[in-house]
Amino acid sequence: MDLTTYSGLRAAIADYLGRSDLENQIPAFISLAEARLNRELRIRAMEKVSNAVTSAGEGTVAKPSDFLEARTLVLETSPQRVLELRTPQQLEESRAASPGGGVPAYYAIIGDQIHLAPIPQAVTGLKLTYYGRLTPLSDNGATNEILPNNPDVYLYGALVEAEPYLMNDERLPMWGSMFDRAVQAIKGADDREAWNAGQLSTKVDIRVA
Incomplete structure (x- = not known):
């Protein structure tokens, strides 16, 4: 069988x-x-990579539909920057500290969105490595x-x-x-x-x- x-x-x-x-x-x-x-x-066979692009003045990007957990989120600048995870409250505090936006350094996952701080003011690539559903x-x-x-x-x-x-x-x-x-x-x-x-x-x- x-x-x-x-x-x-x-x-x-x-x-x-x-x-x-x-x-x-x-x-x-x-x-x-x-x-x-x-x-x-949570094993390597479940790891996936998703690419997205930030929009100037827009602080969120959508999660992949099969998202379970994040491994890393990388801002594809030169050199690349690995963003740090924050709680939603910490992220809002980071945004408040940079009201004019800037280059993202932090992220939080809220619902179906990935929220960035500071809010990006340029179009930049993002690379998310994550665990996806089977x-x-x-x-x-x-x-x-x-x-x-x-x-x-x-x-x-x-x-x-x-x-x-x-x-x-x-x-x-x-x-x-x-x-x-x-x-x-x-x-x-x-x-x-x-x-x-x-x-x-x-x-x-x-x-x-």
Whole structure:
């Protein structure tokens, strides 16, 4: 059984559940497991880069639609400037200190916007490195960033999400434990790969609720 594709994953979940009446619910189990992975995983396979351009006198740019957390925001001046994260209150204080605007040095993430301070007075490129949501699995999207190498985390995650239908199934604690172990194993492998690749500095992740 091929667990590295959406159809194979669905077949495996149905086989594990042993319930012919849940075929229509299995896509929802997978989607719920995916939502949980988006909350719990922050690995390099989820890193993306998005480019934007500031507008003179405009202090915001839109976040990418799949944004989860920021890694770095770089102002593409010469030399480049790495912007520092601020709370919304701190950002407003920075703007108040430079009422005429200037070259951005700070940013805050508010809703669907990235707010800059000082407010830029020139058109300048921005490069955002961030964690993005996993590409959703579906009939039209057979695989994504992590399924081929980590099918177990999807399998056990979906089985756990079947709990409302399975009620007191004695297998649920085991599946939950296997899911947690798979998540930790993925994080551990990602950390080891990052270390071996020479990434010695501490990662600073910025979570947005």
